[in-house]
Amino acid sequence: MTDLIRVMEEGTSSGIQLEYNPETVLRTLNILWQGLLSVFIVILVVFLVVVILNLISAKSAKYKEAHAGEPTYSDKMKEKWANRAAAREDRKAQRLLEKEARKIAREEREKQKAESQENDENKDK
Amino acid sequence: MDGLGFLIEGIAAIEWHHVVMWIIGFLMIFLAIKFKMEPTLLLPMGFGAILVNIPFTGVLNGEDGSFGILDVLKTVGLDTGEIFPLILFIGIGAMMDFGPLLSNPKLFFFGAAGQIGIFFTIVLAALCGFGLNEAITIGVIGTADGPTSITVANSLLSGTDSAYLISAITVCAYSYMALVPVIQPAVIKLTTTKKERMIKMEYNPKSVSKGTRIVFPIVVTLISGLIAPASVALVGCLMFGNLIRECGVLGSLADTASNVLSNLVTIFLGITVAAGMVGEDFLKLNTLIVLALGLFAFVFDTFGGIALAKFINLFTKKKINPMVGAAGISAFPMASRIVQKLGIKEDPSNHLLMHAAGANVAGQISSVIAGGILMAIAGI
Incomplete structure (x- = not known):
């Protein structure tokens, strides 16, 4: 298994070397809060729109029921x-x-x- | 006999990575046929993995400038605007019923919580030493959504030194989607108590008006497009498919999109993705790390939904079964079926399917939005 991993590490021509970079980690931490917040904001807006649409259709259904026959x-x-x-x-x-x-x-x-x-x-x- | 030397040229050129990739290909085909694990994708990918790892294969572009079908398909279908995954999204949109979600919009938040794993995985990938774009594409495995993973990975990595990761990410995304029935129950059982799993939730189906069903895909496209323009292609195709379904006047188109079109694209997508599974590039330690990080993303996605449900339960009288939160990932409809099964296992009268289905489609929408947001953050 160790040999296989060694061959996999050394025996390939292209590919990237893994290198810990504190700057990249900091940027990913920014992405963590920015991304999560953005997803929740978009979902919140979609949620509100759906709630409004449901309210409108509920009111419309109520109105239709109240004025049935008219x-x-x-x-x-x-x-x-x-x-x-x-x-x-x-x-x-x-x-x-x-x-x-x-x-x-x-x-x-x-x-x-x-x-x-x-x-x-x-x-x- | 010298004239017949070409007969053994191929055999003589076999190297260890060819053999390993054949085994991986066979394994994928075996899993697809024997255990029916995402067979529509694992089977073409498995066969493709064998095709591209035959020495001097003719399915890839040759060094002499000759064209190979898989490379041509890859250029047309993936590298040029990610056409295959986006067309597939039209089919997926035409299959999806947003009714359970629209009648209970609170479930939207479980979809958002089900994306937490993506962002934590990005940080973890960076800690492992991956660059920013590589880390983002690895995190996107956590969308539990094949087309989104392919689209984001292609946008960020195509033409770079890390392009070999695209195949690893795709294989990983689809493999874990296939493994959802194994991963999710384990995480759910580890993070919830029996009492929590037995929480009953009433289902009061409210009829969703046709108008709401028609307006919804248009509004979602507008909102996500205005906030994260990079997501328009992903969200737009998904919602276009859904609009075809819900408008009520394009029945035959909806039928074609959800059956013929999606099947056709799936055939090409699976085998085209395999074009990147050339052993020499695919078999790297990095690929194994990607597989491990992908698993982490899936586990944390499931945990994210459960944690949100538990958090909401702290403040509400009507308790939510935390398993419904776990369904807030994109793997549709497996995640909701699993929740239903686990619910019935704990209490045969506890039917959670409709709640879970709502959270599940919310996960589908949220994962696409998350993919678009990540592309926007990465500056695509």
């Missing part, structure tokens, strides 16, 4: 948009009707005008 906000919005769309359609239809009426009136006027012109010409004759 139209939800989304239903209200859908209804509102449906009403608006219907009103838009009505206005569009109204505009079309008005346009049609104007067209008819114009044609009527032109017809009358043409008739009166014809009458005038007949009178002249």
Whole structure:
């Protein structure tokens, strides 16, 4: 076993020699507290976010339970948009009707005008 | 007969380190098949260890400039942006159910406590004489997470004199993950009393809304990314996989990520990692020290979670079973299964699985965050 370890230590070309370095140890001690603290801070933030998300979903579930059967906000919005769309359609239809009426009136006027012109010409004759 | 001399060239070139690596390769294959110890990784790695230790092997780049498949895969999959482990994370994310954790967010802290071993191991590695980056990568074995260990080790050691440690660290991380059923019960029994192990914990499953499940991976990515930007690749891939699973509209993608994709990458990852197991570089005293330090990291991770549970029990009326704390490591789902088994062994009516599963997924998230934080500290 000792021979194997000796061969393993000596018989390889590349690799690093282990050398105790107090400066490196000090830096790793810094990493120890910095790293641990950072992990706990990130986890704390994630924890708080999850707690808030759970609170929101719990409140939302409670609200839904309390207002069961009533139209939800989304239903209200859908209804509102449906009403608006219907009103838009009505206005569009109204505009079309008005346009049609104007067209008819114009044609009527032109017809009358043409008739009166014809009458005038007949009178002249 | 001189013309047939090439037939014995390979046999004549066999050296002691080739034989030792073959034995290690056989041992890994044996453990994978006989005891089902992480077979998805130990088997490809064991076979790879044999492949790369055949004299004049053609699977590694030759001295004449010829390309070898394992070296090419290593360059593409590991050295260039650690693609394999990161893609594997997408698959792992797609497999994970954060439900038990989200319904009991206190368990997050056990995940954080389960990373204590990493930081103590870093100090111990430095005391053993390893340089800073080597010490950090050895400590990362304590994440109990193969892809994180590979990613951090590659980022810090690739292209340096210590690159040979990458394989040792990977082998160590996966071997100890496979040995979790042996290591954890021993540590738990040593550090807890029978009375503590019998503590019953009620499980009140609260339904977690779909919105929370969808927002969670996005928020975790944002938080960890803003605090430790180096962790974005690790956390982002894990959470992306989970988002695919939870969004509810990408069922076939989630299925592919958690099955086909992760299996495919695992095949390549195992055999590619073995490309670094060339006996000449692998068989060093340092490798043995890395193995010992890795064990220390695992033991202290387990102890960290137990210690936190005991600490919390000093101030609360509703006691926490310290074994749940021990599940706060990344080895999913082995750690939680072990806690469940030990709990039932002490008291057949004591079911700790859901609490342990929550702590276990917290360990998964925390280990990835810890890996990213260490990369940030090391200046990557």
